[in-house]
Amino acid sequence: MMQMEVLNPGQSAPVIVDVNAEAPNRPVDAHRYSTFNFTGRIEVPVRPYARIFLSEDGQYYFRGYVYYMKRQGEKITIQCRGEEELAWHRYSPRHGWTGSGSQTLGASEIRITHIFEDGAPSQTPDYWSVVHNSGAIFLMNSAIPQTIWPVYNVTYPNWCFKLVGGGTNSRLGTAPIYVEGLYFPRKGSISECLANLNSAYADALDLYIQFDWTTYMASYFLHISALNAFDTGIRRGNIDHDAASIPIDGNIQMNVNCWGDFLVNLAETLGLTPHWRYEADHTYFDAINEAP
Amino acid sequence: MTQPNPIVDLYEPDLNSLIIETAGVPHPHCIIGQGYGSRDCQQKYSVMDLSWKGPWFEETLNVENGFMDNGGILKKMVASQYADRQADTRYQVVGRIWPRPRPGDYARLWLADESVARVLQVQSVQLYPSGKVGLELGRRVQDEIDAFNAKKDLENVLLDQYFTECGNSISSSGKITIGDPTSGWGTPFSAGSFTIPSKVNNPDNNCRVTMDISIRLATGIWQEEAVLLVDLGGTLQNGYFNHYVLGDTVSGIDMTPYIDFGHAQTNLKIYCKVRRNWSSNPGAQDITVTLHAWRRVVFA
Numbered sequence: 001m002m003q004m005e006v007l008n009p010g011q012s013a014p015v016i017v018d019v020n021a022e023a024p025n026r027p028v029d030a031h032r033y034s035t036f037n038f039t040g041r042i043e044v045p046v047r048p049y050a051r052i053f054l055s056e057d058g059q060y061y062f063r064g065y066v067y068y069m070k071r072q073g074e075k076i077t078i079q080c081r082g083e084e085e086l087a088w089h090r091y092s093p094r095h096g097w098t099g100s101g102s103q104t105l106g107a108s109e110i111r112i113t114h115i116f117e118d119g120a121p122s123q124t125p126d127y128w129s130v131v132h133n134s135g136a137i138f139l140m141n142s143a144i145p146q147t148i149w150p151v152y153n154v155t156y157p158n159w160c161f162k163l164v165g166g167g168t169n170s171r172l173g174t175a176p177i178y179v180e181g182l183y184f185p186r187k188g189s190i191s192e193c194l195a196n197l198n199s200a201y202a203d204a205l206d207l208y209i210q211f212d213w214t215t216y217m218a219s220y221f222l223h224i225s226a227l228n229a230f231d232t233g234i235r236r237g238n239i240d241h242d243a244a245s246i247p248i249d250g251n252i253q254m255n256v257n258c259w260g261d262f263l264v265n266l267a268e269t270l271g272l273t274p275h276w277r278y279e280a281d282h283t284y285f286d287a288i289n290e291a292p
Numbered sequence: 293m294t295q296p297n298p299i300v301d302l303y304e305p306d307l308n309s310l311i312i313e314t315a316g317v318p319h320p321h322c323i324i325g326q327g328y329g330s331r332d333c334q335q336k337y338s339v340m341d342l343s344w345k346g347p348w349f350e351e352t353l354n355v356e357n358g359f360m361d362n363g364g365i366l367k368k369m370v371a372s373q374y375a376d377r378q379a380d381t382r383y384q385v386v387g388r389i390w391p392r393p394r395p396g397d398y399a400r401l402w403l404a405d406e407s408v409a410r411v412l413q414v415q416s417v418q419l420y421p422s423g424k425v426g427l428e429l430g431r432r433v434q435d436e437i438d439a440f441n442a443k444k445d446l447e448n449v450l451l452d453q454y455f456t457e458c459g460n461s462i463s464s465s466g467k468i469t470i471g472d473p474t475s476g477w478g479t480p481f482s483a484g485s486f487t488i489p490s491k492v493n494n495p496d497n498n499c500r501v502t503m504d505i506s507i508r509l510a511t512g513i514w515q516e517e518a519v520l521l522v523d524l525g526g527t528l529q530n531g532y533f534n535h536y537v538l539g540d541t542v543s544g545i546d547m548t549p550y551i552d553f554g555h556a557q558t559n560l561k562i563y564c565k566v567r568r569n570w571s572s573n574p575g576a577q578d579i580t581v582t583l584h585a586w587r588r589v590v591f592a
Contacts, residue, residue, distance in 0.1 A: 009346025045405045048314045049346040065347045071312040091324050094535045098517040145322045147338035170342035230348040
């Protein structure tokens with residue numbers, strides 16, 4: 001008997017039920033996503049987009065969400081896709097990571113592991129002198145979709161923009177804000193925000209960000225992120241290839257439209273085997289030397 | 293927006309049957325519209341629902357020749373697509389329903405396990421000999437008529453005539469020295485004097501002025517992450533490309549708000565610097581800047 005955890009949208013804790021279900025389909029090819037289908041009775045309400053986690057004796061076999069649902073009387077049919085599929089529904093803006101090389105000299109030494117980073121950008125140089133690094137998995141889970149932010153206030157040379165609907169009641173909540181990897185502390189009032197360069201403020205409805213013009217000028221679509229506000233559930237797993245010790249020679253550029261393609265393609269380009277691994281807390285992206 | 297006024301309440305326990313079915317492709321929570329321009333300067337506009345707390349599902353929509361100004365089609369097409377995709381769940385109910393709604397009316401559906409009702413539009417109504425009524429609420433299943441209508445819409449679109457070049461382009465070539473963090477911006481390229489005729493800005497033209505920048509790297513210099521800056525007017529404010537790759541062509545920068553139509557402009561400068569210090573600055577590189585004026589059909 002498998003345990004199914006059902007986490008409906010908006011709920012904070014899953015409801016756990018026992019189900020007799022066929023095993024999920026888990027392709028070895030990381031370009032493809034796992035699927036899980038179920039038809040029968042479930043003792044809890046299930047909504048479209050509910051997260052579904054399957055485990056047996058503590059071993060997780062599936063982490064995904066309800067993609068299709070049909071309910072007829074007490075019988076329910078759900079078709080679920082693995083969380084990793086959400087990586088193909090995250091737009092990847094143009095981004096690059098620059099390492100050292102013979103053409104240019106670099107003070108910091110970006111590693112492969114920095115590119116796959118899922119955590120918030122470090123605000124002080126790390127062991128390799130890398131600072132303000134926005135990793136691919138961090139951007140995938142955190143980047144606010146690029147759009148027009150209306151100007152709220154201009155006190156030249158500083159500009160304050162407003163994201164309508166990005167307030168504390170939204171899915172952004174009070175998540176830390178980063179602009180191109182730089183932390184923008186949230187202030188207690190809009191006046192405090194306007195008085196401080198590179199800061200943010202949110203009321204219940206909207207988010208405000210004040211930029212330092214001399215740093216950002218009229219940038220075409222800065223990468224503005226709210227930590228894990230758009231969480232896929234994916235985290236960086238095991239990255240081989242001496243990822244932590246070999247610096248990038250040259251630079252790596254985004255040339256695809258979604259993060260899923262980027263993660264899998266980059267791992268394969270490096271000669272690694274990409275793999276999605278389900279654990280109790282997250283789905284981990286591994287890029288490893290040997291097939292799992 | 294006014295709230296629809298439901299004409300009937302439907303309670304799940306009173307119904308003979310209820311089928312809830314989501315669409316084969318669920319509705320997106322964000323549609324990112326991608327319009328005119330190359331990757332660095334592409335026109336982008338998103339419609340999203342940040343109040344949604346579940347898994348986040350983004351889609352992109354390519355809008356050919358889309359600009360995000362009020363005279364452009366990018367905002368309209370993204371908003372329209374987003375609205376169309378929101379009704380992704382179909383509710384099929386059968387029961388003794390009175391008053392009997394007509395297609396287009398609204399009904400209030402109370403599910404047994406929910407305390408808040410859903411207000412849904414009636415898509416179709418079916419009458420059974422037994423006196424029961426079948427309603428299709430929310431999303432409607434697409435039929436052959438929809439396929440014919442979609443084809444007809446495509447044939448009616450005049451996209452070929454939507455966006456046409458207005459007059460000849462203006463080009464200027466020269467040299468640019470690429471700077472680095474230590475040395476600063478290097479020596480910018482100055483485009484000399486150019487004039488966009490005032491008649492281009494005729495309201496009937498719904499015009500846009502765009503610019504392409506092409507930097508040709510000397511042999512032995514390879515692509516490098518860089519920042520590119522377009523300055524028209526001396527205030528360094530017309531475009532800052534934070535993730536530019538040295539050597540890439542940037543095409544379709546929307547310059548319209550910064551153009552002084554009918555007057556000579558002599559202060560267009562292009563700056564560039566790589567993100568890491570050069571081990572040895574490779575010197576001046578070839579650069580070409582081209583300005584285009586465009587005429588667009590005005591949609592009411």
